[in-house]
Amino acid sequence: MLPHDQTAPLDPADWEEFRALGKRIVDDMADYMAGLRDRPVWQPVPQDVRDSLAGGLPESGAPMEDVYEEFRATVLPYPRGNIHPRFWGWANGSGIPVAAYADFLASVVNCTLGSGENAAMMVEQQVLAWLKQIMRWPDTGSGVLTSGASMGQIICLAAARQAHTGETDIREQGALLAGTQFTVYGSTETHHSVEKAVELLGIGGRHFRQIPVDGDYRTDVTALRAAIRRDREAGLRPLCVVGNAGTVNTGAVDPLDELLSVARDEDLWFHVDGAFGAFAQLLGTHRPLLAGMNEADSLVFDLHKWLYLPFDISCVLVRQPGALEDAFSSGADYISRTSQGPASYPLAFADRGIEQSRRFRALKAWFALKTHGVGAFADTIKGNIDQTAYLTSLADASDRLETVSRSDLNIVCFRYVWPGATLDELNRVNQGILSRLQVEGLAMPSHTVLDRKFVIRVANNNHRSTEADFDFLVEQVLSAGDDLRVAAR
Numbered sequence: 074m075l076p077h078d079q080t081a082p083l084d085p086a087d088w089e090e091f092r093a094l095g096k097r098i099v100d101d102m103a104d105y106m107a108g109l110r111d112r113p114v115w116q117p118v119p120q121d122v123r124d125s126l127a128g129g130l131p132e133s134g135a136p137m138e139d140v141y142e143e144f145r146a147t148v149l150p151y152p153r154g155n156i157h158p159r160f161w162g163w164a165n166g167s168g169i170p171v172a173a174y175a176d177f178l179a180s181v182v183n184c185t186l187g188s189g190e191n192a193a194m195m196v197e198q199q200v201l202a203w204l205k206q207i208m209r210w211p212d213t214g215s216g217v218l219t220s221g222a223s224m225g226q227i228i229c230l231a232a233a234r235q236a237h238t239g240e241t242d243i244r245e246q247g248a249l250l251a252g253t254q255f256t257v258y259g260s261t262e263t264h265h266s267v268e269k270a271v272e273l274l275g276i277g278g279r280h281f282r283q284i285p286v287d288g289d290y291r292t293d294v295t296a297l298r299a300a301i302r303r304d305r306e307a308g309l310r311p312l313c314v315v316g317n318a319g320t321v322n323t324g325a326v327d328p329l330d331e332l333l334s335v336a337r338d339e340d341l342w343f344h345v346d347g348a349f350g351a352f353a354q355l356l357g358t359h360r361p362l363l364a365g366m367n368e369a370d371s372l373v374f375d376l377h378k379w380l381y382l383p384f385d386i387s388c389v390l391v392r393q394p395g396a397l398e399d400a401f402s403s404g405a406d407y408i409s410r411t412s413q414g415p416a417s418y419p420l421a422f423a424d425r426g427i428e429q430s431r432r433f434r435a436l437k438a439w440f441a442l443k444t445h446g447v448g449a450f451a452d453t454i455k456g457n458i459d460q461t462a463y464l465t466s467l468a469d470a471s472d473r474l475e476t477v478s479r480s481d482l483n484i485v486c487f488r489y490v491w492p493g494a495t496l497d498e499l500n501r502v503n504q505g506i507l508s509r510l511q512v513e514g515l516a517m518p519s520h521t522v523l524d525r526k527f528v529i530r531v532a533n534n535n536h537r538s539t540e541a542d543f544d545f546l547v548e549q550v551l552s553a554g555d556d557l558r559v560a561a562r
């Protein structure tokens with residue numbers, strides 16, 4: 074047994090030691106971030122490191138300096154790459170440094186934000202108010218921060234379902250007993266997380282109707298109306314139209330105002346997936362493109378993508394106050410409200426989503442927005458759009474490159490081409506080019522397949538990229554293509 078004035082040894086025995094290591098970590102990480110450009114974007118994890126990272130449960134402890142050294146040797150040199158100035162893969166953000174401090178501070182105060190009266194809860198409310206302002210969302214709307222847009226889709230579709238079952242208590246009865254077969258509509262370009270949400274809610278993946286797109290990868294509104302009509306005639310219950318403010322493949326923005334009209338005409342919930350693209354709302358030039366987004370019933374967007382915050386932080390906004398609580402509040406005695414004190418606070422984020430324990434992720438948004446001001450984010454986003462347009466112009470100008478998809482946002486898909494090449498040869502060579510860029514750590518676009526064409530896909534959510542990085546990318550694509558094309562014959 075411990076002497077009564079001693080705690081278990083999980084706090085530092087010596088706070089001076091803790092302080093000294095912290096200072097060293099901050100020094101090292103500042104150097105690391107300042108030197109990102111000099112390192113490869115990515116490198117494979119060597120076998121000895123893999124072995125070390127597969128080691129067993131530590132039975133006894135080690136000095137934290139030793140553990141930190143191990144981190145420096147095994148984890149730090151082998152990141153995913155998205156912090157590097159030449160990473161443009163998938164839809165990842167780059168992570169702004171001040172937010173890393175906020176994550177540290179959030180762990181120190183270690184608040185859980187399910188409910189309760191404390192400053193952390195108020196920070197999340199404040200951040201939500203700011204995000205509503207950015208998205209030109211009505212003040213009266215409601216929201217919650219989540220881990221990612223995938224979680225957000227589930228929350229929003231659950232709210233939609235609850236709002237559209239009226240008298241029937243679907244939470245109590247389940248969809249089967251309520252006798253309601255819902256259908257949900259989104260384009261073939263809709264992110265797979267929407268279908269996952271449809272599956273999880275018991276609506277059934279086959280009741281997610283994949284509506285065809287036009288030549289610019291935007292939902293075909295006529296086909297959408299026809300699909301809704303067909304389902305009604307078949308006795309199904311259309312629930313929700315999903316619009317994309319930036320598809321993950323090509324950055325296409327659906328005609329959101331037209332989708333809104335369809336939803337209003339048909340009395341359906343209108344949900345917008347703005348995972349990265351919603352932040353273009355910060356730019357006056359792009360607001361017409363996003364018209365209708367801020368009139369949706371629900372919207373999701375990721376602050377860890379085009380607001381450059383470290384993972385994970387995402388936001389759900391809902392138009393109808395109380396809609397989230399209708400879908401998620403619970404009456405458990407052990408979390409019921411008291412008349413005063415810490416448990417008396419009228420707001421519970423746990424009643425707006427699935428999680429009860431919730432980390433203080435609002436703090437990094439609060440810190441970043443206060444430090445940089447919203448204007449710096451707007452400028453950086455505009456910079457990313459301009460860089461993407463620049464890259465598109467380089468591809469357009471080269472007779473060895475073909476722009477396969479372009480967008481008003483931050484995604485361009487292109488490929489290396491030469492006269493007389495077959496589809497197969499082009500696909501093989503472009504896979505080879507991408508692989509060389511990635512494996513050699515030169516640059517990290519990702520890929521997709523558009524109309525059977527394997528394309529190099531650049532999605533620019535990176536606050537560190539410069540125009541020169543795109544010149545470099547094009548040079549590397551051309552030289553790899555020139556090499557590989559010879560071998561492709």
Ligand SMILES: *Cc1c(COP(=O)(O)O)cnc(C)c1O
Pocket residue numbers: 164220221222223224264266319320321346347348349375387
């Ligand atoms: C990234 C993305 C998602 C999924 O979001 P997560 O934050 O990864 O859960 C959904 N839709 C689009 C368009 C995306 O780009």
